[in-house]
Amino acid sequence: MAAPLASQSSISITDLAQLTPPHPFTSRYEGRTNLMKIIYLDCISGISGDMTLGALVDAGADSNYIETELAKLSVSPFSLSWNRVNKKGISSIKADVQVDPDSPPAHHTHYSDIIQMIRDASLPERVTARSLAIFERIAIAEGKIHGLPLEKVHFHEVGAVDSIVDTVGVALALESLQIDSIWCSPIPLGYGTVVCAHGIYPIPAPATLEILKGIPLASLPIQKELTTPTGAGIVSALVDEFHVSLPSMTVTSIGYGAGTRDLSERPNVLRVIVGIWEPSFAATPHSHQHSHENHNHHEHSHSHSHSESHSHPQDHHHDSEFK
Numbered sequence: 001m002a003a004p005l006a007s008q009s010s011i012s013i014t015d016l017a018q019l020t021p022p023h024p025f026t027s028r029y030e031g032r033t034n035l036m037k038i039i040y041l042d043c044i045s046g047i048s049g050d051m052t053l054g055a056l057v058d059a060g061a062d063s064n065y066i067e068t069e070l071a072k073l074s075v076s077p078f079s080l081s082w083n084r085v086n087k088k089g090i091s092s093i094k095a096d097v098q099v100d101p102d103s104p105p106a107h108h109t110h111y112s113d114i115i116q117m118i119r120d121a122s123l124p125e126r127v128t129a130r131s132l133a134i135f136e137r138i139a140i141a142e143g144k145i146h147g148l149p150l151e152k153v154h155f156h157e158v159g160a161v162d163s164i165v166d167t168v169g170v171a172l173a174l175e176s177l178q179i180d181s182i183w184c185s186p187i188p189l190g191y192g193t194v195v196c197a198h199g200i201y202p203i204p205a206p207a208t209l210e211i212l213k214g215i216p217l218a219s220l221p222i223q224k225e226l227t228t229p230t231g232a233g234i235v236s237a238l239v240d241e242f243h244v245s246l247p248s249m250t251v252t253s254i255g256y257g258a259g260t261r262d263l264s265e266r267p268n269v270l271r272v273i274v275g276i277w278e279p280s281f282a283a284t285p286h287s288h289q290h291s292h293e294n295h296n297h298h299e300h301s302h303s304h305s306h307s308e309s310h311s312h313p314q315d316h317h318h319d320s321e322f323k
Contacts, residue, residue: 034278034279035276035277035278036180036181036276036277036278037177037178037179037180037181037274037275037276037277038179038180038181038182038183038247038249038274038275038276038277039056039059039174039177039179039181039182039183039272039273039274039275040183040184040185040243040246040247040249040272040273040275041182041183041184041185041235041239041270041271041272042185042246042270042271042272042273043184043185043186043187043188043218043227043235043270044185044188044266044267044269044270044271045188045220045222045226045259045263045266045267045268045269045270046187046188046189046190046220046225046226046227046228046231046259046270047187047226047227047228047231047232047234047235047270048166048227048228048230048231048259048270049162049163049166049167049169049170049228049230049231049234050094050095050096050097050162050166050257050259050260051095051231051257051258051259051269051270052166052170052173052231052234052257052270052272053066053095053166053169053170053173053257054082054092054093054094054095054255054256054257054258054270055092055093055255055256055257055269055270055271055272056170056173056174056176056177056255056257056272057082057093057095057173057255057257058092058093058254058255058256058257058272059177059253059254059255059272059273059274060176060177060253060255060274061172061173061174061176061177062176063082065172065176066080066169066172066173066176067080069121069123069124069127069168069172070165070168070169070172072121072122072123073117073118073121073164073165073168074117074120074121075117075161075164075165076099076100076161077099077100078097078098078099078100078161078165079097079098079100080095080096080097080098080165080169081095081096081098082094082095083096085258087256087258087259087262087267087268087269088262088263088266088267088268089267090256090267090269091256092256092257092258092267092269093255093256093257093258094257094258094260095166095169095257097161097162097165097166099161109154109155109160109164110151110152110153110154110155111135111139111150111151111153111154111155112150112151114135114155114160114164115132115135117164118131118132118135118164118168119132121168123168123171123172124172124175126171126175127168127171127172127174127175128171130170130171130174130237130238131167131168131171133237133238134167134170134171134230134233134234134237134238135163135167135233136237137211137232137233137236137237138163138207138211138229138230138232138233139153141207141208141210141211141229142207142229144210145206145207145210163230166230167230167233167234170234174238177274179274181240181241181277182238182239182240183239183240183241183242183243183247184235184239184241184242184243185218185242185243185244185245186216186217186218186242186244187212187215187216187217187218187227187232187235188217188218188219188220188222188226188227189203189204189208189209189212189217189220189225189226189227190203190204190220190222190223190224190225190226190227191203191221191222191223192223192224192225194225203224203225204225204227205225205229207229208225208227208228208229208232211229211232211233211236212227212232212235212236215232215235215236215239215242216242216244222263222265222266224261224263246273247277247281248277248281249273249275249276249277249281250275250276250277251273251274251275252274252275252276253273253274253275254271254272254273254274255271255272255274256269256270256271256272257269257270257272
């Protein structure tokens, strides 16, 4: 399992009582100090930033807390809406970022500017660490694909605002839920091609695939882009273990986050499952290490258990995602 991020600690019995609904099994936790609150990302149709944010709020994250903390960012004016939608019979939350049309964002926002913005926002320590980790993974991949040093990588117009709000919003939602560890299913990517600023690119887009090196992937023959760079960044930077099926846990809440598109084959949603894990549930995980080369925002390693998306241009900038 990953080394703890800054300020991370095991959930206390007091916190547990506040964070879980009344349930007959609550008494099981009394006197135990080795419990961990985990979340399992069930990527049945891929993963994107807005899908993750919506799913976390549907699972119980405090949207007012998220919006209040996001207001600390020195980013172009925006609003955030939470709409209840239905995706092939599944009620889910669609998180949407709207940029103020009277205050358009700068044409380009460089990676270094985003990092400084997050550091200057006085967010909770673990929120800052998780946000920086996600952007680091995305920027390193974009820089490698386009042959650019990190200081030259930039995010484009509205896409920069979307990416910042989604990324930091997800970190805030995880903090609201007091998640200690993030687990995930293998990631489906889709297939086909996407038109971008450089012409026709394959799906998965080069940067997305670069971000997901070393991550378990799932074959899903849907001719759409199912996983976005932001979604890939969340998985690559934050996930501690991968399980092909729901891991051993006691479920406390479930949330569904909607993508923009409607898929003919299945509901375009991300399911998140929040619950309690304790050592007696554990099997020996397969260790898989990831490192942040030449960067020191934080150190984060992964232990993966192997029991066994939305068109956008992929330039050295990052446009708005519409999965």
